[in-house]
Amino acid sequence: MQDALRQEETGLAHQGRAGDARGAQRFTLLIRAAKLITAQGEFLCVIRDASEGGMSARIFHEVPQGREMLVELQNGDRHRATVVWQAEDRAGFQFASPADVARIIQSPSDFSKRPIRLNLSAAAEVHRCEHIDDVTITNISQQGASITCNTHYAIDQQVMMRIGRMHDAQAKVRWRDGRQVGLVFENTMQFGELARIARWLQRNN
Known part of the structure; x- marks a missing residue:
């Protein structure tokens, strides 16, 4: 499956759902990355509408x-x-208070390329030469x-981070x-891959 976050946004389809029990007009979004902040940890999702x-x-x-739980958008806004409801790879969420839909669509931010960062605490290994x-x-x-360690690494040092049996990542300090x-x-890292790694890390640490 192609990574959803690599698709190009081509516009918004505005569709009113007369039969929607929630009563509000719904805007279909081609793609909006977000994270779910729960008591079990932080997890990735893609808002579709x-x-x-x-x-x-x-x-x-x-x-x-x-x-x-909290839904945090890429610009830091939280709801x-x-x-x-849940059905396979989709889920429906009800906001605790009315949201500004236009702001969700526009997602204004001073950091347009800001990646979604998941906060967690999980063990991993960093390989450098024979160490x-x-x-x-x-x-x-x-x-x-970001990692916590007792090793002094040099800036720009090449290392490999091993995350259990899930992923090996070549990296630079x-x-x-x-x-x-x-x-x-x-x-x-692909968005879906990071989502699965985050779930594994927070379930096994």
Whole structure:
């Protein structure tokens, strides 16, 4: 399956749903990346349509139904919501209060290329030459990760981060601050792949 986030946005289809019990007009969005902040961790989704009362989204695993969570958009906007239905890789969410649909569509931000970053705490390995360092991932995105470790890495040092049996990522050290180290991946991770890795990490750590 082609990664949904690599599709080009060609416009918005505006469709009123007269039979929709929620009553509000719904705007079909071709693509809006977001994350779900739950008591179990942070997970990725893709918003497909939204109204002031709720939204539906492409999901990559089951999410807790009937429990309140936060939907965070790529620009940092947050909406408190509850899952009201799930069907295979789709789920419907009801907002706790009316949302500004125009703002969701436009997603204004000073950081237009800002990647969605998942905050978590998970064990991983960093391989450098013949050495293997045990590290803790503190956040991860499609482009890189921040880790906590006891090793002093050089800026621009080439390493390989191994995330269990899920993924090996060639990376370069971008910054360091005490025990905190920032890595940038040589190859951007696909959105769906990151979603599955995040689920695995938060279930197995």
